[in-house]
Amino acid sequence: MSIQNVNTATPNAIQQRHLIQSPDTSFFSDFKAAYARYQTAPSSDASADAKSSQAVTGLSDVMGLTYTEMAAVRGTSPNDQSAYAAILNRAYTQGDMDDPVAFLKSLTPEEQGVVQRAHCLADSIQPTTMSKEGAYNLLLPEGYQVDFNHDGIQEVGAAKNITFPPLDAPEQVKQAWLTATQNMDEGSMMTYQLRMHIMMYGININDQTSKALTPTDQIDSYRDGVDKFLAWLEYTKASIPADQYARDKAFFSDMKRLLA
Structure with missing residues (x-):
């Protein structure tokens, strides 16, 4: 009943603790x-x-x-x-x-x-x-x-x-996530978990139950979300620290490639 059998990549110890x-x-x-x-x-x-x-x-x-x-x-x-x-x-x-x-x-x-x-x-x-x-x-x-x-x-x-990916995410999304976060420390991985969650669900206000902004069981939802984040990143490039821009650019570009 190991969770790692749902992916072709073997999760590392940090990833294993967060896989659901x-x-x-x-x-x-x-x-x-x-x-x-x-x-x-x-x-x-x-x-x-x-x-x-x-x-x-x-x-x-x-x-x-x-x-x-x-x-x-x-x-x-x-x-x-x-x-x-x-x-x-x-x-x-x-x-x-x-x-x-x-x-x-x-x-x-x-x-x-x-x-x-x-x-x-x-x-x-x-x-x-x-x-x-x-x-x-x-x-x-x-x-x-x-x-x-x-x-x-x-x-x-x-x-x-x-958590991210959502429980009903396509297997390619789970695989892409494992590959893109393979060498991350736990803090960075959790930061991107939250960003990807917000990308799919928006921000929960006043503890109100929210529904996904787009179907979480369809890979195109993730592709569109990553494209929009990359576009937003370029739009705000001048107003964010260069190192943060570089990290985010590298991660979301990697996710775009893996979800193609």
Whole structure:
């Protein structure tokens, strides 16, 4: 269930942390099958530390590459990883994704804490105050999200995340993005994520839900957007710093080439 199989270019570590896809029709059945294999895997006579390492390795086949890497970055404990996987398996097996808010309400405070830590949320989970999208995304491992209202912003609990490319972007757009950002530092990549998001969705004012300015599932939308940004860049060239102009010119010219 690695997200990198949707692209021909292999994401680097920074890109992997930011790649998001929607769960496909086989996601839940694949997860349950992988979890069943994980549960029935024979235990070894190794030390406690070795067993813990083996458990994390086994869970990576269940939870996917992005979750595994983010868990390592965040220092998520093996116990929390195992407990979170069990919570997800229960939700998927019982059919509770139809009403994820109710499922989160049914969890004990300790289990809600596991979900909170799995997503590195600052505040405790309050299911009664969150949307179905926010609850649903709490019950998906890192690397998978839904955007039910198609506003380009994924709610994860009470948090709201902007990502690029959008979940329904054509594969060529995803490939172009990976190639164009391959050698960027994380800060620069996030800056261009925001610029590309604004290009497709405009600026969200007063936390109002916004729709895409142009169809996000059609590659011509991205081609037109990049062309318009390049034209704007030339128009404003005299009023922006030369180094910023050079960086933006290089990035958007690269995207234009890759989207051709």
